[in-house]
Amino acid sequence: MPRLTVESLGKSYGRISALENATLQVEDGEYVVILGPSGCGKSTLLKCIAGITKSDTGSIWMGDRRIDGLPPEERGVGYVFQNVALFPHMSVWDNVVYSPRVRAVPAHVYRPIVFEMLDVVRLSVGLEQYPSSLSGGAAQKVSLTRCLVSGVELLLLDEPLSALDTRVRVQLRYELRRIVKEAKLTALHVTHDQEEAMAIADRIIVMNNARIVETGTPEELYLKPKELFTAQFLGEANLLKAKVVGLSPEGSILEIGGNVLRGPKLPEVRDAYCTVIVRPEFVNLNPSEGEIEGRVGKKSFAGSYFKLEVEVGNICLESKVSRKSVAASLKEGNKVRVRIMPENMIVFWP
Amino acid sequence: MPKVELKGVSKRFGDVLALDSLSFSVDEGEYFCLLGPTGAGKTTTLKVISGLVKPDSGKVFIDGEDVTDSPPEERGASYMSQAFDLFPHLDVLSNVAYGPAIRGLNERKAEEVAVQFLRLVKLDERAESMPGELSGGMQQRLALARALCSGASLFLFDEPLASLDAKLRMELRAELKRMAKAQGATVIHVTHDQEEALMLADRLAVIRNGRLVQTGTPSDVYSNPKNIFVANFIGECNFLEVRVVKVKGERCMISTPDDTILEGVCNGLLEEGRRAVLAIRSEDIELSGGRNDIPNALQGTITDVRFLGYYDRVTLDLGFSKFVHKILRSEKLPLWLKIGERVKVFLPPESCIVYPYPEGGLLKELEVI
Secondary structure (H helix, E strand, O other): OOOEEEEEEEEEEOOEEEEEEEEEEEOOOOEEEEEOOOOOOHHHHHHHHHOOOOOOEEEEEEOOEEOOOOOHHHOOEEEEOOOOOOOOOOOHHHHHOHHHHHOOOOHHHHHHHHHHHHHHHOOOOOOOOOHHHOOHHHHHHHHHHHHHHOOOOEEEEEOOOOOOOHHHHHHHHHHHHHHHHHOOOEEEEEEOOHHHHHHHOOEEEEEEOOEEEEEEOHHHHHHOOOOHHHHHHOOOOEEEEEEEEEEOOOOEEEEEOOEEEEEOOOOOOOOOEEEEEEOHHHOEEEOOOOOEEEEEEEEEEOOOEEEEEEEEOOEEEEEEEEOOOHHHHOOOOOEEEEEOOHHHOEEEOO | OOOEEEEEEEEEEOOEEEEEEEEEEEOOOOEEEEEOOOOOOHHHHHHHHHOOOOOOEEEEEEOOEEOOOOOHHHOOEEEEOOOOOOOOOOOHHHHHHHHHHHOOOOHHHHHHHHHHHHHHOOOHHHOOOOHHHOOHHHHHHHHHHHHHOOOOOEEEEEOOOOOOOHHHHHHHHHHHHHHHHHHOOEEEEEEOOHHHHHHHOOEEEEEEOOEEEEEEOHHHHHHOOOOHHHHHHOOOEEEEEEEEEEEEOOEEEEEOOOOOEEEEEEOOOOOOOOEEEEEEEOOOOEEEOOOOOOOOEEEEEEEEEEEOOOEEEEEEEOOOOEEEEEEEOOOOOOOOOOOOOEEEEEOOHHHOEEEEOOOOOHHHHHOOO
């Protein structure tokens, strides 16, 4: 049985619909990330599960226990906010043991759990320190620890890394996944950061305009998205209009921006138009090999890779090229051969 | 003549020395990024240039003229702060049209210009909203539109894209640079996002504790980081404590904790027998499944392979340290690349930069906040 089941959940604020017919499941021990642009309803969904916001329709189940009528503290969920909410007048230790203390759990019962969790979190600050002396990353780890020791069944994380410095955020995302896995917890994490979602999640739920768009592993959603929105939101993409000009048992022939290219296998739809998505790293550039000829336009340095614009026919493709590859030495104005493997074309029909 | 020049600028706030004898110059028409961790003094630097903060010592020049004591309005700079400073009582359109209007355009003309800039930041549909009704990301775009159509020749942007999601950030990033270049404007753009700085800047400066650490083109700074702090702050680097065995010219031999001898490139004064730090970019490592006879390699075990879209992130356990390896996705991964496999970790000598061991210890240098 799934740890969490959400069925047909809906929520409106006046005439604005914040959440429509949201249905999802989270398995025991799974780390699920809800990803979407700002205002898509992802935080509303999380707040409904936590009980901070009351849903209008639908139901929420924790195992076989229906929880959407219960107050937040009886739902068995822990909630971590974007802006760390620690008690400023309490030490790190007092913050961490706050929950067991108010529930009058005896110290000899909670202390071993607290120490175990502190061990898992690898907190590098003194327990006697006060929140004001902590860095953003350390403070977020303290609030996570506080959540973990309260013995929750499900951890809800609302943009937990968004307020942190980029470097700290990147470090902490891997930490977060490790902690949840080591503590054998189940987590539902909301973010607008695509790379963060892929780095952390077992499974991603993509949301847009108050609805769930699709669900899958990072790999499925990035390489084989079913919806155009996902293809464009998760990672960079060349969006190309294509005309099917030929079909063969091996694949298809596509006309894209005045170029004729080999395409993937398609159903019998001659002379039809479709949209083809190609990730920039799959636009292979080579001085000599490749199906079509192009000309290098703007080139920009991005650290581990270069981003090159390539004009082919009457369109412009974006290509990501590893710093060490032969293509990295290409310069603006150079002629290149361009190749896109048919299996790296994602086709959408109108 | 540089557009902006800072000469030995210092500023103290109480006990904190926010700027410590900071000097740099920015050329006319240049897109210049100021990069550093939280608290490095980036915002204070912008405020000193805009005239909102007066330095304790040092001089600020704009167009060759000493403006250290000039008020903000005489400096011809447009400053976009992190607080946005929108006019709460004016709607979106009027916020943006304000600049063109005080420059003397009639109301209709000013609004036309404003709409054009609102379209650019994709806010034209919200022209009649009040700032308070917008989300954080929208307010940021509004502030950006307002700054851009002020007609200034110098733009000072403080984290102008920080509140946006990656897709929008990427689009506006390209727009921002295109616009600045089209207007022939000079831009000083503060960010803590190293990728943003690398992709936008003609030249960038890394600052730390109010001091300048390194300036250069993005590829200069990325390829030849001056010290461990820069190597760690820009790009993803692996670090290893080593001992110097032999120095010969620009190259050196070092020994790792498991007594493997490796060759690397010296950066700074290295002494034989002393501790040092080896740095290698995560994308510069090469892995090999079978062969055992590669020089300049260590033995490692793959502990994690994460799919991250355009690249895969492989974590390696070397026994005495953990390394991260980034593989750009253009070809299929080899079959042996999976968790638990023992692999050879090849460190190309030209990609191994060896730094003297930092005085305060390696961990202190790697602290980013």
